[in-house]
Amino acid sequence: MTGSPHPTEMPRSAEPSPSPEPPPDAPSATAGPPHGETSLAPTPRRLWTRSRGIVLALVLLLAAGVAIAVVRSGGQHGRLDPRSAEPHGSRAVAEILGRNGVSTRVVTTTEEARSAAGPETTLLVANPDLLTERQRTRLHAATENSAGRTVLIAPGPRSIGTLAPGVTADTTPSTDSALAPACSLPAARRAGTADTGGIRYDTLAPDAEACYPSDGLPSLLHLPAPRSQGDTVVLGSPDILFNSRLDERGNASLALQLLGSRPTLVWYLPSLSDDRAATETERRSFFDLIPAGWRWAALQLAIAAALAALWRARRLGPLVPERLPVVIRASETVEGRARLYRRADARDRAADALRTASRSRLAPLVGVPPAQAHAPETLVPALSSHLRSPGQDLHLLLFGAPPGNDAALIALADRLDALESEVRHS
Structure with a gap:
């Protein structure tokens, strides 16, 4: 080392040994690509090659979603509808009731169900959990002193407390479908074993009759009205009303006795066409307006996106030396x-x-x-x-x-x- 370095230069004490002069035939740093070499700019063919995997995955995901929607919509079409002859419909029990002098009328709005409640009417609520809190409150107020019978089909924790005060629903369903009555309710004793296994309930009401128990909790409750001649029946499973299950065990006997105690059966099928429900003042969050199952769909999409990102992510391998175009x-x-x-x-x-x-x-x-x-x-x-x-x-x-x-x-x-x-x- 001799002399002092310029301030703009690295001092020579840290300078590596110089490399040999480049050979005469070394390519220039500004020289263009060799003859016949293609450009690295993206072309439609390269874009398709890179993205075809993601496109295929999206197509398969969309096809699977459509197939699941078709299967589910096909399997649940007309569920608990007394006009439907499909396996999950209830046309058979409605026709049998009609031959025995019980007329069946289908309603789809809360106001129709409230106005139909009366001493000569059995009001069946097919899907209580689909009702809003305001609908459930108004419906219970109309049936509480109507002296008629109200039959609630598989109400969950969301609706049972309003439609049947004092009753709670257990979140663990019954493991057995066919259960014995094990109670003094005449309709249950005459029907015998039936497919009532489903949601189980608990109540402290002293006059409640608990039937078809499973692991200590009943799946059918009979609740007499304290101030009228009416009553409420809470049924934990809709199986006894299905066309495909009506002829099994004591299902038909139990269904006809529960629904045929009054000359008129009002079958309430809650639906989105209920104009009163759409204009209610009850405040509902954004998540309440999204159809059921959206969480699982969002989770599946997130997993698919993570897998696609992992599949297409750049993976850093070992370092490889690269030949420079010039020395x-x-x-x-x-x-x-x-x-x-x-x-x-x-x-x-x-x-x-x-x-x-x-x-x-x-x-x-x-x-x-x-x-x-x-x-x-x-x-x-x-x-x-x-x-x-x-x-x-x-x-x-x-x-x-x-x-x-x-x-x-x-x-x-x-x-x-x-x-x-x-x-x-x-």
């Missing part, structure tokens, strides 16, 4: 890095590079192993013994604080250069 001189690299250091005012990094390189070169000259070249307690004493002028502060020179300006950085480089020269001469 760059080492001095150009050092000068370019020095300019970057100066532009960023990174004198600390430049000083650290100078000191690290000097320590690495001085250690073998004074007999210090390379592993301890950067340990001040080992390197400084070894250097002091090889110097003719021991008054220097070697610890400050080799391990001190970074310089505060460019002049101090140049002075540091000069002192490190002088130190190396003195050690070599000694």
Whole structure:
């Protein structure tokens, strides 16, 4: 090392050995691609190759969703509808009731159900959980003192507390479908074993009759009205009303006795066409307006998106050397890095590079192993013994604080250069 480096250049004490001159036939840095090489710009063919997997996954997901929707809509069409002859419809029980003098009328709005409630009427609510809180309150107020019978089909925790006060629904359904009555209710004793296994209920009402128990909780409750001759029947499963299950066990007997106690049966099927429900003042959140099952659909879409991202994500493998189009001189690299250091005012990094390189070169000259070249307690004493002028502060020179300006950085480089020269001469 001779002379002081320019402030815009990396001092030569950290400069790697220069590379050989490039061969005469080396390609130019500004030369274009070789003849016949294609452009790296995206083309329609390349875009299709990259995205066809995602497109195929989306198509399959959409097809699966449509298929599931068709199957579910087909299987549940006309469910508990007394006009439907499908397996999950209830036309069979309505026709049998009609032959025995019980007329069946279907209503689809809360107002029709409320106006139909009376002492000569049995009101069947097919899907109580579809009703809003305001609808349930108004319906219970109309049936509480009507002296008629109200039959609730599989009400859940959301609706049972309003339509049948004092009754709670257990969230764990019965594991058995066919259950024995095990109660004194005449209709249940005459019917015997029936497919009533479903939602189970609990109540503290002293006059309630609990039938068809499973694990200690009944799936059928008979609740007499305290101030009238009416009553409420809570049925935990709709199976006894299905066309496909009516002829099994005592299902038909139990269904006819529960629904045929009055000359008129009003079959209430809650639906979205209930104009009163659509204009109610009850405030409903955005999530209440989304159809059931949206959470599972959103979860499936999130999993599909995560899998697609994992499939298409860039994976970093091991480093591979790349042949440069031209050979760059080492001095150009050092000068370019020095300019970057100066532009960023990174004198600390430049000083650290100078000191690290000097320590690495001085250690073998004074007999210090390379592993301890950067340990001040080992390197400084070894250097002091090889110097003719021991008054220097070697610890400050080799391990001190970074310089505060460019002049101090140049002075540091000069002192490190002088130190190396003195050690070599000694």
